[in-house]
Amino acid sequence: MGYVAVKGGTKAIEASIERLKYERLKGEEVLEIKTILATMRSLVDQVMSEASLYAPFLAALAIKQAGGSMEEAVFLMRAHRSTLPRHYYSLPVDTESMFVERRVSASFKDIPGGQLLGATNDYTHRLLDFELIEENTDANHQWLRDYEAKLAANMAQEQEIQYFPKVVDYLRAEGLFDYYPEDNDPPKDVTKESIQFPTTRSERLQVLTRGQTGAVTALGYASLRGYGQVHPTIGEVRVGNVPIHVQHPYENNNDEENAFYIGEIKITEVESFVPVHVKKDNKEELEFEIGYGISYGQNETKAIAMSILDQCLENPHGEFPTHDEEFVLLHIDSVEATGFISHLKLPHYVTFQSKLDSIRQVKKGAETGEN
Amino acid sequence: MNRKRRTEILIQNGGNLAKELAEVIKKKYEYQPISEPEYGLTMIKMRESAKKSLFYIGEVMVTEAKVEINQSIGIGIVIGMEDELAQHLAIIDAAYRANLPETVEWEPVLETTAKQLEEQRAREQRVIFETKVDFETMEV
Numbered sequence: 001m002g003y004v005a006v007k008g009g010t011k012a013i014e015a016s017i018e019r020l021k022y023e024r025l026k027g028e029e030v031l032e033i034k035t036i037l038a039t040m041r042s043l044v045d046q047v048m049s050e051a052s053l054y055a056p057f058l059a060a061l062a063i064k065q066a067g068g069s070m071e072e073a074v075f076l077m078r079a080h081r082s083t084l085p086r087h088y089y090s091l092p093v094d095t096e097s098m099f100v101e102r103r104v105s106a107s108f109k110d111i112p113g114g115q116l117l118g119a120t121n122d123y124t125h126r127l128l129d130f131e132l133i134e135e136n137t138d139a140n141h142q143w144l145r146d147y148e149a150k151l152a153a154n155m156a157q158e159q160e161i162q163y164f165p166k167v168v169d170y171l172r173a174e175g176l177f178d179y180y181p182e183d184n185d186p187p188k189d190v191t192k193e194s195i196q197f198p199t200t201r202s203e204r205l206q207v208l209t210r211g212q213t214g215a216v217t218a219l220g221y222a223s224l225r226g227y228g229q230v231h232p233t234i235g236e237v238r239v240g241n242v243p244i245h246v247q248h249p250y251e252n253n254n255d256e257e258n259a260f261y262i263g264e265i266k267i268t269e270v271e272s273f274v275p276v277h278v279k280k281d282n283k284e285e286l287e288f289e290i291g292y293g294i295s296y297g298q299n300e301t302k303a304i305a306m307s308i309l310d311q312c313l314e315n316p317h318g319e320f321p322t323h324d325e326e327f328v329l330l331h332i333d334s335v336e337a338t339g340f341i342s343h344l345k346l347p348h349y350v351t352f353q354s355k356l357d358s359i360r361q362v363k364k365g366a367e368t369g370e371n
Numbered sequence: 372m373n374r375k376r377r378t379e380i381l382i383q384n385g386g387n388l389a390k391e392l393a394e395v396i397k398k399k400y401e402y403q404p405i406s407e408p409e410y411g412l413t414m415i416k417m418r419e420s421a422k423k424s425l426f427y428i429g430e431v432m433v434t435e436a437k438v439e440i441n442q443s444i445g446i447g448i449v450i451g452m453e454d455e456l457a458q459h460l461a462i463i464d465a466a467y468r469a470n471l472p473e474t475v476e477w478e479p480v481l482e483t484t485a486k487q488l489e490e491q492r493a494r495e496q497r498v499i500f501e502t503k504v505d506f507e508t509m510e511v
Contacts, residue, residue, distance in 0.1 A: 052429035054415075057452060081412065087435060088413040088448070092425055095417075099492070101499050109506045117502040151498050161493050166420055183424040187416065191427075202426035205419060209428055244431065245375065246413060246448060261379035262413065263450030265431055271420055290421035294428060310421070 024067055036060035045266070045297020046070065050334045051077030052191070052210035054265050054296055071338040074212075078335050088246040091259055095269050098240040100164050102298075106234040107273055113164040118239060167236040168271050168290060177288055197326055204313050204329065209294050211332035213302045219322050219332065220305025223312050228322035230311045232272030232291055239268045239298050268295045272307035276315075289314070372481055374467070378460065380485045382449055386456045388484055393459035395473055396440065396466050405437035405444060408454035436461040443469035 037044065037060045047059040051074045059077060066072035102118025105111045117123075171177045187202030188195075195203050208216065223230050241264040247254060272291035277284050291314075293307030309328055317323035331337060381389040396402065412430040419426060434457040436447045445465025447457040467474050 049429075053412075053432065054429060055432035055451070058432065081430065084410055084412050084432065086412040086414055086430065088411075088433070090413055090415045092416045092418045093428075095420065099496075102502075109504075115504040116499055117504060118499060151501065154501070155494075155497055158490075159493065159497070161489065161496055168420060180421075180423045182418070183422065185425065187425045187427055189414070189427055201422065201424050205426040206428070243379070244413070244415060244450065248374075248446070257373040257375050259375050260446070260448050261375055261382060262433055262448045263382055263431075265415070265450070267428070269420075292419045292421040294417065294419070296429060 031064055033057065033060045033064060036063055042298065043070075045295075045299055046213055046302075047073045047077060049296040049299055049302065050074045050210060050212055051081065052296075053077050053081045071334055071342075074334045075338070088249070090262075091245045091247065091256065093242050093244060095238065095242055095267070096163060096166065098163070098238060098242045098267075098269075099161070099264070100238055100240040102239040103164060103236065104234075105167055105236050107236075108167065111167050111236070112170060113162065164238070166271070168273075171235075171288075177290065195329065199325055199329065201314075204325065205292065205294075205310065207329045207332070208306045208309055209296075211302075211306070212334035212337065213299060215332040215334075215337065216302050216309065217305045219328055220308040223308050223320070223322040228308070228312050228320045229315070229317060230274050230291065230308050230322075232274045232308060232311065234304060234307075235271040235273045235290070237268065237270050237300055237304070239266070239300070241266050266297050268293075268298050268300050268303045270294070270300070270303040270307045272304065272311065274311045372478055374464070376485070377463075377467070377481060380481050380488065381460060381463065382456070383488050384484055386453070386459070388480070389456055389459040389463060392466075392473075392477055392480075393462040396462050396471065399473075400440050400466075400471070402462060402465065403439040404458075405439050406435070408434050408436040408447075408457045410452060411435055413448075413450075438462050438465050440465040440471070441469040 037056060040060070040063065043063060044056050044059045047062060047070065048054050048056065050070070051059070051062075053059075055077070058080060059073070062073040062076040062080075065076060100116065102120065103111075103113070103116045105115060109115070168177060172179050185202075187206070188200050190203050190206050195207065199207075222228060243264050244262050245256070245259040246262055247259050251258065270291075270293035272293070273288045274291050276287055276289050278287050279285075289311060291307035291309075291311030293303035293305065293310060295303045295306070309322065312320070312323045313325045313328060315323060316325070321327045381392075411433055413433050414430050415428050416425055417428045418424070431450055432452070433448050433450055434453045436454075436457040438445050438447075438458070438461045440462070443465050445461045445463065445468055447460025447462070447464060449457050449460060
């Protein structure tokens with residue numbers, strides 16, 4: 001039997017796209033972009049992080065257009081990103097300049113500057129709040145007014161804005177962690193050049209931070225459960241806004257004070273402390289290394305998992321897949337993974353016919369042989 | 372006032388002050404748009420704290436505009452879709468590059484706004500400090 005080549009389906013595809021719109025509209029409710037921005041903070045953050053594009057308004061639009069599908073929203077953002085020119089690279093962002101809104105440590109209770117819980121689900125009861133069904137704007141306004149009045153009454157004395165030093169810097173000062181001088185080697189950019197193995201540290205961090213939240217979390221978890229050799233203690237998780245600056249494109253004055261401030265972005269940053277055994281003077285000693293994790297927006301689970309995987313990939317180990325950079329880095333990208341999996345449902349008639357032909361030939365040969 | 376501090380004040384202020392200052396220039400001087408506000412990307416370079424190396428966390432969407440005043444080109448760049456603010460920032464930048472006398476008069480206004488912004492930030496932080504943990508060591 002010959003191969004079956006087919007064409008057509010244009011009308012069906014058009015009708016299918018109309019059907020998709022119908023499914024989005026049939027409930028006759030309109031979800032405003034501003035509503036998504038105001039109430040779906042974590043979802044917007046996750047889409048921006050996995051799309052590797054910080055643009056809250058566009059992320060909210062993508063969520064609306066995708067009907068809440070994360071993979072579709074991330075795909076839309078990546079596609080849109082490819083239509084925009086890149087005119088600038090920022091000056092290096094140092095997170096010590098972060099306006100911190102949350103900062104906790106699992107390693108020390110007394111960290112310089114203190115632990116700030118900020119806004120977190122960590123201490124909430126995971127019980128459905130049925131009162132939200134009847135939520136209304138008047139009651140919300142009243143709650144906000146009461147909250148602000150309570151804060152104003154209890155407000156501490158005026159003080160200057162505090163910027164928080166890193167917990168790890170105190171440990172470095174004590175000689176408990178290795179000190180590294182600033183490494184100003186230009187980073188590689190995986191969006192410009194495909195990664196080659198072995199990778200550089202900059203490539204690993206870029207791929208990990210734009211990885212799919214679920215995939216990064218799953219592999220970090222696998223490492224903890226024994227499919228890896230990293231079990232850290234969190235030195236510091238910090239969430240807050242960092243300022244972004246760019247140099248003037250053609251002025252010769254490269255003084256940082258002459259740069260443009262262009263605004264702020266919110267990020268989550270994690271430093272994990274990982275115990276490692278090292279040999280010094282023929283004696284085995286215990287030392288600590290740092291796993292580094294970072295994510296756009298507030299996404300602490302992903303940033304912590306990334307810090308585990310960073311440390312895994314810094315120490316390759318043939319026995320564990322989570323220490324294998326090819327295994328980790330090539331399987332955590334949302335668009336690549338969902339794109340490859342979902343393409344399987346598209347027509348493969350020729351490929352499959354070819355496989356069927358092979359099986360038929362084998363079976364025919366077997367039957368002829370038996371006779 | 373240097374560009375870094377000036378642009379920080381104007382952007383954190385939200386756009387009202389930039390509009391006010393740009394209007395002054397628009398009324399008195401001829402200005403030529405070199406490029407209308409357009410959207411583009413800035414790649415963000417980070418310094419990680421484990422080994423102090425550099426890497427790219429991702430891109431951020433920005434609006435950029437360019438204008439010319441007295442043969443000096445000014446640039447306005449701001450995160451987000453902020454057409455009007457980008458244009459006003461470009462006019463103000465061009466005014467500074469052209470050393471227009473108005474820029475000297477702006478200094479006290481910018482300083483006052485900076486002080487207000489700092490007070491506002493400090494208030495925001497004091498509110499966050501309400502969630503600061505006060506540990507007590509328990510006797511076992």
